[in-house]
Amino acid sequence: MTALPERDAGTATGQxxxxxxxxxxxxxxxxxxxxxxxxxxxxxxxxxxxxxxLGVSRSFIGAFGVLLIPWVFKFLWAPLVDxxxxxxxxxxxxSWILPALITNVGLIVAMSFLPPGEHLYxxxxxxxxxxxxxSTQDIATDGFAVEVLTPKQRGVGNAIQxxxxxxxxLIGSSFALIVYDRFGWQxxxxxxxxxxxxxxxxxxxxREPARSGTAAADAGDGKRAEGRSFAGQTGVVNRASLMAxxxxxxxxxxxSFALMYRVSEGFVxxxxxxxxxxxxxxLSLVGLTSGASAATVGLAGSVAAAVVIRKWGLFPCLYGLGxxxxxxFACFAVVAASELxxxxxxxxxxxxxxxxxxxxxxxxxxxxxGASSPEQPATDFTLLTSAQLxxxxxxxxxxxxxxxxxxxxxxxxxxxxLSLVGLVWCMRRIPQSHPAYAAR
Numbered sequence: 001m002t003a004l005p006e007r008d009a010g011t012a013t014g015q016x017x018x019x020x021x022x023x024x025x026x027x028x029x030x031x032x033x034x035x036x037x038x039x040x041x042x043x044x045x046x047x048x049x050x051x052x053x054l055g056v057s058r059s060f061i062g063a064f065g066v067l068l069i070p071w072v073f074k075f076l077w078a079p080l081v082d083x084x085x086x087x088x089x090x091x092x093x094x095s096w097i098l099p100a101l102i103t104n105v106g107l108i109v110a111m112s113f114l115p116p117g118e119h120l121y122x123x124x125x126x127x128x129x130x131x132x133x134x135s136t137q138d139i140a141t142d143g144f145a146v147e148v149l150t151p152k153q154r155g156v157g158n159a160i161q162x163x164x165x166x167x168x169x170l171i172g173s174s175f176a177l178i179v180y181d182r183f184g185w186q187x188x189x190x191x192x193x194x195x196x197x198x199x200x201x202x203x204x205x206x207r208e209p210a211r212s213g214t215a216a217a218d219a220g221d222g223k224r225a226e227g228r229s230f231a232g233q234t235g236v237v238n239r240a241s242l243m244a245x246x247x248x249x250x251x252x253x254x255x256s257f258a259l260m261y262r263v264s265e266g267f268v269x270x271x272x273x274x275x276x277x278x279x280x281x282x283l284s285l286v287g288l289t290s291g292a293s294a295a296t297v298g299l300a301g302s303v304a305a306a307v308v309i310r311k312w313g314l315f316p317c318l319y320g321l322g323x324x325x326x327x328x329f330a331c332f333a334v335v336a337a338s339e340l341x342x343x344x345x346x347x348x349x350x351x352x353x354x355x356x357x358x359x360x361x362x363x364x365x366x367x368x369x370g371a372s373s374p375e376q377p378a379t380d381f382t383l384l385t386s387a388q389l390x391x392x393x394x395x396x397x398x399x400x401x402x403x404x405x406x407x408x409x410x411x412x413x414x415x416x417x418l419s420l421v422g423l424v425w426c427m428r429r430i431p432q433s434h435p436a437y438a439a440r
Contacts, residue, residue, distance in 0.1 A: 372384075
């Protein structure tokens with residue numbers, strides 16, 4: 001298996017050292033990911049609570065689950081984002097990112113004039129457009145991150161991505177609901193739009209690396225370039241495509257890893273809040289556990305993951321997190337079977353699950369970046385993250401039925417077994433010698 005070519009962010013691309021300094025790169029990624037996360041958590045976390053307060057049925061609110069569909073299937077149009085630039089002047093990645101940011105900020109402003117109690121179906125349609133636009137922006141942002149982050153920078157870069165999720169929860173959910181409660185719908189939406197726009201200002205610092213000589217020439221004349229090898233695959237992809245990934249010698253290994261590593265998590269996370277409520281926690285305490293406090297704990301977990309990857313490496317990090325997750329799920333199973341567990345233990349286990357989950361995001365994204373081809377980084381990275389999200393969602397959908405059928409304790413015990421089996425299988429599937437682990 002051929003080792004990954006390391007990308008030097010300055011000399012290899014013909015850019016100056018300053019244009020791709022770590023501080024500049026991290027600042028741009030913080031801005032892009034936070035601006036992208038805020039609208040998403042506004043519509044999947046804050047909006048359902050607002051609609052329920054307005055008396056909207058739970059079945060209609062449940063239909064908002066379709067807003068995640070673009071994130072699962074965005075790999076279908078990821079090759080287009082890799083192939084084409086909407087504007088040569090803006091650059092290949094920025095020509096997708098900037099219009100997406102402007103569109104979503106504009107749509108949020110437009111929604112401020114559409115009170116959901118009076119325009120429910122119109123609001124639903126607008127939020128679906130926001131989800132599609134944000135998922136497309138995510139493809140381009142991830143492609144940019146894969147291209148500019150060196151192996152040593154991936155841990156920090158993905159901690160930024162994990163931190164942006166925490167920021168999205170804090171701003172798009174917790175802050176939005178506080179503003180709504182005090183000042184109403186329009187003030188909330190305009191405030192969120194302003195924060196999202198301000199968060200995106202670091203895009204002014206964005207400098208895209210030149211495409212590799214073979215890939216750039218290939219994109220220009222449409223001819224197949226030969227010569228570079230990647231992960232055992234000879235030749236260079238002339239057009240970004242899903243088939244180009246599937247033709248790789250390690251494609252099945254990578255896809256099966258993405259599908260199996262988190263196969264158990266949907267069963268637990270989807271039932272975590274109902275379980276806490278059934279154990280006697282108040283709604284306000286559950287909200288605190290899964291809202292602002294969880295986001296703060298998750299941010300700490302993202303930083304911790306970057307430190308662990310830098311110090312011990314990516315393979316030990318993912319293996320250790322998988323074992324910690326398995327132990328956490330076992331704790332859920334024991335607590336579910338016991339009647340004598342205090343509230344503090346329930347909250348501690350829920351927080352531990354949150355820390356592990358955020359750390360996993362950093363570790364897995366670092367792995368997927370390392371596994372992405374330089375010729376079509378957005379396509380490869382998106383395909384792997386979409387596969388991961390798909391199995392997570394399927395587990396979430398099945399968790400309620402299983403909880404009603406076999407109970408919480410048996411459900412969590414099943415998740416524990418799946419977690420351990422999936423972990424051991426995955427880590428053997430992609431051994432430590434795989435170049436994707438080159439994160440130090």
